[in-house]
Amino acid sequence: MDLAVKVKNVVFSYKNEEGEVTPDKALKGISLDIKAGSYCAVLGPNGSGKSTLAKIIDVLEIPDEGDVVVLGVVPDNEDKCYEIRENCAYVFQNPDNQIVGTVVEEDVAFGPENLGVPLPVLRERVDAALKYTGLYELKDREAATLSGGQKQKLAIAGALAMDPKILILDESTAMLDPVSRDEFLSLVETLNREKGITVITITHDMNEAARCEKIFVIEDGQVTMEGTPAYIFSHPDAVKQAGLDLPQDIDLIYELAKLSDSSVDEEDLYDDTARIRTAVRLASKATDMPAERPYNKREHGDKLLQITDLSYSYDAGKHYALEHIDLEVYEGEILAIVGKSGCGKTTLISHFNGIVRPQSGDVTLFTRDGETLSTTRNKDVASIRHNVGLVFQYPEYQLFEETVAKDIAYGLVNMGAAEDNISIRVKEAAKIAGLSEDVLDKSPFELSGGQKRRAALAGVLVMKPQVLVLDEPAAGLDPRGRNDMFETIKALRDAGTTIIIVSHNMDEAARYADRIVCLKEGKKVAQGTASELFEDEKKARECGLSMPVLYDFSSKIRQELSKTHPGISLMPPLPFCEDEARSIVRSVLTC
Amino acid sequence: MLSDISLGRYVDTGSVLHRTDPRLKVILYMVYLISIFIVNSPPALLVLFILTIVQLIVAKIPLDITWSTLKPVLPLALFILVINIFTIKQGDVLWTWKFLTVTDVGTTRAILMALRLVFLILSTSVLLTLTTTPLKIADALESLMGPLKVFRVPVHEASMMMSIALRFIPTLIEETDKIMKAQESRGANYDTGSVFNRLKGYVTVLIPLFVSSFKRAEDLAVAMDARCYRGGKNRTKLNPLKIKKKDVVVFILFLLGAAALIGTEVYFKR
Numbered sequence: 001m002d003l004a005v006k007v008k009n010v011v012f013s014y015k016n017e018e019g020e021v022t023p024d025k026a027l028k029g030i031s032l033d034i035k036a037g038s039y040c041a042v043l044g045p046n047g048s049g050k051s052t053l054a055k056i057i058d059v060l061e062i063p064d065e066g067d068v069v070v071l072g073v074v075p076d077n078e079d080k081c082y083e084i085r086e087n088c089a090y091v092f093q094n095p096d097n098q099i100v101g102t103v104v105e106e107d108v109a110f111g112p113e114n115l116g117v118p119l120p121v122l123r124e125r126v127d128a129a130l131k132y133t134g135l136y137e138l139k140d141r142e143a144a145t146l147s148g149g150q151k152q153k154l155a156i157a158g159a160l161a162m163d164p165k166i167l168i169l170d171e172s173t174a175m176l177d178p179v180s181r182d183e184f185l186s187l188v189e190t191l192n193r194e195k196g197i198t199v200i201t202i203t204h205d206m207n208e209a210a211r212c213e214k215i216f217v218i219e220d221g222q223v224t225m226e227g228t229p230a231y232i233f234s235h236p237d238a239v240k241q242a243g244l245d246l247p248q249d250i251d252l253i254y255e256l257a258k259l260s261d262s263s264v265d266e267e268d269l270y271d272d273t274a275r276i277r278t279a280v281r282l283a284s285k286a287t288d289m290p291a292e293r294p295y296n297k298r299e300h301g302d303k304l305l306q307i308t309d310l311s312y313s314y315d316a317g318k319h320y321a322l323e324h325i326d327l328e329v330y331e332g333e334i335l336a337i338v339g340k341s342g343c344g345k346t347t348l349i350s351h352f353n354g355i356v357r358p359q360s361g362d363v364t365l366f367t368r369d370g371e372t373l374s375t376t377r378n379k380d381v382a383s384i385r386h387n388v389g390l391v392f393q394y395p396e397y398q399l400f401e402e403t404v405a406k407d408i409a410y411g412l413v414n415m416g417a418a419e420d421n422i423s424i425r426v427k428e429a430a431k432i433a434g435l436s437e438d439v440l441d442k443s444p445f446e447l448s449g450g451q452k453r454r455a456a457l458a459g460v461l462v463m464k465p466q467v468l469v470l471d472e473p474a475a476g477l478d479p480r481g482r483n484d485m486f487e488t489i490k491a492l493r494d495a496g497t498t499i500i501i502v503s504h505n506m507d508e509a510a511r512y513a514d515r516i517v518c519l520k521e522g523k524k525v526a527q528g529t530a531s532e533l534f535e536d537e538k539k540a541r542e543c544g545l546s547m548p549v550l551y552d553f554s555s556k557i558r559q560e561l562s563k564t565h566p567g568i569s570l571m572p573p574l575p576f577c578e579d580e581a582r583s584i585v586r587s588v589l590t591c
Numbered sequence: 592m593l594s595d596i597s598l599g600r601y602v603d604t605g606s607v608l609h610r611t612d613p614r615l616k617v618i619l620y621m622v623y624l625i626s627i628f629i630v631n632s633p634p635a636l637l638v639l640f641i642l643t644i645v646q647l648i649v650a651k652i653p654l655d656i657t658w659s660t661l662k663p664v665l666p667l668a669l670f671i672l673v674i675n676i677f678t679i680k681q682g683d684v685l686w687t688w689k690f691l692t693v694t695d696v697g698t699t700r701a702i703l704m705a706l707r708l709v710f711l712i713l714s715t716s717v718l719l720t721l722t723t724t725p726l727k728i729a730d731a732l733e734s735l736m737g738p739l740k741v742f743r744v745p746v747h748e749a750s751m752m753m754s755i756a757l758r759f760i761p762t763l764i765e766e767t768d769k770i771m772k773a774q775e776s777r778g779a780n781y782d783t784g785s786v787f788n789r790l791k792g793y794v795t796v797l798i799p800l801f802v803s804s805f806k807r808a809e810d811l812a813v814a815m816d817a818r819c820y821r822g823g824k825n826r827t828k829l830n831p832l833k834i835k836k837k838d839v840v841v842f843i844l845f846l847l848g849a850a851a852l853i854g855t856e857v858y859f860k861r
Binding site: 055058060082085086089090092094096097098099100101102103105106109110111112113114115116117118119122123126142143144145158159162350353355356382385386389390392395397398399400410411414415445459460463 | 724725726754755757758761762766769770772773774775776777778779780794795798799802803806807810811813814815816817818819820821825826827828829830831
């Protein structure tokens with residue numbers, strides 16, 4: 001067996017600014033072998049040492065103890081390190097922070113230029129990499145003007161131009177919308193298949209991991225599980241123990257197994273066809289009619305926010321970011337706004353609290369006190385900002401105060417709240433956001449990524465807004481962090497706050513939102529409940545939506561079941577695996 | 592608001608001047624810079640005026656862009672004009688009122704100074720910023736300063752720093768905009784209130800911007816390491832600068848222009 005990477009008993013600790021070794025080891029005697037030409041995923045919660053491992057493989061960090069051999073090279077001197085880096089390309093999470101060249105083709109050339117590749121060959125390699133990634137038409141564009149998906153493809157092109165044997169993806173898809181993510185992954189899979197490049201992908205997305213050949217689960221600096229996706233996911237308890245999730249399709253299979261008193265083994269989860277076959281078998285095997293879970297469709301309250309004929313253009317009418325948007329938001333609902341990157345979602349939500357004022361049309365807020373406020377009126381804007389809280393994407397980057405408590409209080413102080421009131425409300429907001437009281441006196445820059453995001457959330461909650469608008473609240477969090485974030489959001493809604501979420505994760509939108517509004521190229525193209533929206537797959541795709549994984553899988557199961565059970569209900573699936581499993585079994589038994 | 596910043600704006604009209612080797616343009620720019628400061632007589636000024644018009648036509652710069660480059664410096668030009676008119680007291684008196692005196696020499700020189708500034712700005716734009724991408728200017732400087740490497744001046748590193756800084760300008764502008772909006776949502780105010788409050792408003796933007804810039808710098812350094820960056824040694828270039836025949840022709844024609852300018856000046860000074 002040809003090994004691409006061999007890591008043996010590696011121990012590693014980060015050094016702080018004074019050069020002292022930090023007491024917490026990032027890697028604690030980790031060992032793993034990666035076969036040449038394979039496509040594998042590294043999973044694990046935040047802080048488990050995944051990225052550190054990837055950096056060790058690319059010799060961007062040198063292990064304190066243990067051995068690393070990459071493509072047969074032992075990195076024991078500087079030249080060997082560069083030999084490894086030359087053959088081992090690395091794509092990072094944030095597309096903006098890895099582009100060196102101002103112009104697309106110059107960025108692609110950066111790697112081979114460093115290697116000293118002479119001119120005719122250099123030009124050939126750059127052009128070939130651009131063509132392979134589909135960026136050739138854009139080669140003279142300024143890199144900063146590309147979309148997120150294009151920037152990540154540019155990073156791959158830059159890697160390809162170095163002609164690597166190994167490609168490391170460090171949460172490279174975390175910032176991409178589902179359509180760009182699919183494109184990106186198919187490109188990676190093609191590279192793996194056609195060029196035999198070994199791919200190591202670090203991800204929080206379980207559906208992405210299920211596409212790989214092999215999975216390594218890392219917890220606390222060590223490999224705790226390794227095997228094929230079928231093997232890993234046939235141990236659901238261990239997976240959940242590790243702070244991870246099951247892919248939606250496999251989760252549904254387990255729910256079906258519960259209803260039919262059966263067990264699931266590795267074979268059953270082998271690939272897509274095996275999974276459908278297993279699900280169909282389990283669904284037909286059930287004999288007891290499961291009770292329908294009480295699914296209380298919430299009646300919404302009064303109209304709270306009214307958007308009328310809103311249009312907005314950044315370039316004086318040449319191109320509209322928003323075009324004739326009409327939208328109502330009702331008290332006590334969770335509304336999801338979905339759509340591809342660049343469809344106008346962020347521009348739209350910036351209108352909700354008057355950060356961006358309407359160029360034409362109106363945004364009206366009906367407050368608890370019976371006032372009618374409009375962002376077109378200057379005197380109303382301050383009051384609207386207190387009532388509508390806005391949390392932007394990656395809000396952790398807006399913290400600035402000396403202590404977390406002061407940062408949370410910033411909005412209140414600006415509102416002119418009474419001094420003694422402030423500390424009580426700060427504590428309240430921190431609690432709701434899930435921050436413990438002992439971090440309040442720390443500097444916000446000492447907190448972990450997840451805590452920072454919660455501090456930023458508390459800084460908006462402290463103003464007790466009637467409406468809370470969240471732009472991708474769970475972006476970049478691990479599965480456990482995502483679930484916690486949505487639990488917080490649900491608790492806020494139950495306490496009476498109206499929630500608007502911007503998301504490109506369709507499964508989450510379907511699961512948590514009462515209503516979904518879909519934007520495409522600045523226009524509202526669809527709105528309704530999840531089942532209404534995804535009922536007609538063709539229409540949903542025309543709107544630029546990707547199907548939630550569960551919906552996609554469940555429709556296939558129902559199709560398959562209809563062959564043996566003619567007349568089975570093909571009604572649109574439910575967003576939670578447990579409900580959907582019951583619904584499938586019920587329709588099989590009633591038919 | 593922030594997107595209006597046009598730092599060394601580049602306007603691609605595809606003219607000959609756009610495609611001319613940036614090193615030659617930098618040299619020409621130096622020549623013109625010196626010439627403009629030598630110009631002192633009205634006939635030479637006329638030649639400079641004609642030369643600038645010709646340059647604008649050769650570079651195919653549209654009128655509205657010429658105007659928008661000039662507009663920000665007009666107040667300064669006006670200021671220079673007024674100050675010089677009233678402070679230079681040589682020559683025949685044309686007009687007096689209380690303590691204000693205007694002389695013929697003063698007027699000529701004031702106009703000369705103001706026009707000099709206008710031409711200076713136009714030349715800078717036409718020869719450099721409007722027709723040359725910032726990256727090419729950085730390349731040109733690296734190549735022209737090349738000999739300094741002998742004295743251990745880190746020419747490559749300086750040029751790399753400059754081009755990375757240019758690359759991150761749009762990214763940072765976008766980020767500033769985002770942070771400003773987030774703080775505004777929490778009631779920050781940049782436009783009204785006391786000076787102190789406004790300054791405080793900007794602090795809430797600058798601190799997060801600095802923190803994230805350091806993070807970006809760190810990330811970028813690791814990314815450059817991963818792509819085998821080892822400084823300027825043994826590096827090749829995708830688009831090396833090459834002087835072609837056409838470049839030489841443009842260079843000589845522009846040099847002749849400068850020579851005509853200095854010639855006129857010298858001739859009329861005698």
